[in-house]
Amino acid sequence: MGASRRFSTAFRGCLMPSKARRTMTAADHLKLAAIGLHVGAAGAIVLHGAVLAGGRQFRAAKQAVWRGLRLLAAVVVLEAAVFSYARLIEPNWIVVRHLQVRHEALAEALGSTRLVHLTDLHTERLGWRERRLVQLANREQPEWIVITGDFVNDAQGWPAALEVIRQLQAARGIVAVPGNTDNHFLTPRQFDEDLQAIGVKVLRNAAVPLGATGAWLVGVDDPVNRQDRLKLALRGVPGSGTSAQPPVILLAHSPDIMPDAVAAEIPLVLVGHTHGGQIGIPWLIRFSSYANRGRHILGGLYHDGPTQLYLNRGIGSKVMPYRLLAPPEITVISFE
Known part of the structure; x- marks a missing residue:
């Protein structure tokens, strides 16, 4: 034992109220948070690149944007893998x-x-x-x-x-x-x-x-x-x-x-x-x-x-x- x-x-x-709240579920909040995070991250990457470009550092700006986008893509792939596991594998x-x-x-x-x-x-x-x-x-x-x-x-x-x-x-x-x-x-x-x-x-x-x-x-x-x-x-x-x-x-x-x-x-x-x-x-x-x-x-x-x-x-x-x-x-x- x-x-x-x-x-x-x-x-x-x-542990739990007698009736679950049905307005927005945890899944709804999670999806909205994920969307907001991705949009915010992409916007920050582009804004950072624009700032560098305005400072006549075009090459550095381009590299910064690509690094950020690659990082964002890696995060999206990781999230997709975790969600796929949580939806298709672990429940079974x-x-x-x-x-x-x-x-x-x-x-x-x-x-x-x-x-x-x-x-x-x-x-x-x-x-x-x-x-x-x-x-x-x-x-x-x-x-x-x-x-x-x-x-x-x-x-x-x-x-x-x-x-x-x-x-x-x-x-x-x-x-x-x-x-x-x-x-x-x-x-x-x-x-x-x-x-x-x-x-x-x-x-x-x-x-x-x-x-x-x-x-x-x-x-x-x-x-x-x-x-x-x-x-x-x-x-x-x-x-x-x-x-x-x-x-x-x-x-x-x-x-x-x-x-x-x-x-x-x-x-x-x-x-x-x-x-x-x-x-x-x-x-x-x-x-x-x-x-x-x-x-x-x-x-x-x-x-x-x-x-x-x-x-x-x-x-x-x-x-x-x-x-x-x-x-x-x-x-x-x-x-x-």
Whole structure:
């Protein structure tokens, strides 16, 4: 297991507003900034050349202009390469991460159980990435697959998302919770019934035993829009709130659930939502409204008191179809 990070209270509840601003996206601002930079650079080169020419230094002016234009061309080529990578390569480059969770009670109950965690599919169509996702997830031969919301970008992608889920294979079952995008574009009845029809157990503020292991899966509705009811979900766990409570794995769409999970002393929480920042430069800026409001909480393992939280970078993208330095992720979890 890699080193975990403390989930600082400074970042709790600050990941994303309930509704994304739709006036201008991050991509729009980025494009305008790039255009302005190029126009400004070209203008500065020409102006510099004109100044030198006015000073009867024609040859020096000509050389300065050509040097500047060559530099500008190199910058444009580099930008084109980066944008092509972020649009065509990284969004389809699914990384499989194997995570060993150290927790005595979970390890005792689950033994060699392998659990695959998926999140933020944001499915629009059944394309190469979706087929690759199914291939890689099934290759791990997990006992359980858990999916922590945002199956679609809009209602039109729902049939394709269902087809992806239908092709997934887990020996014991597939369990899912909704995300904020799911609740925005699909009714709870449509989401729950369509998934249940293909054999998926939906946990909307509810709990289910992990087979005969003694451990339980608890799932809550979307924390982003404050539809989660963790106390209600835990009522389905025998011995809840007492020393006899069995080990619990909590599924939620957003890390906003962490304070409640810590208060309930839940050992492991699995979430998504941030897309790992989706696109940007670490420690500097992230061009994703899903991460900018808490950019230190992007992906990986965090801990707070008795609770460990794993934040999966997800599969798809939102706002703009790019990923840079945040490749899609499948997480394979085992216990020790």
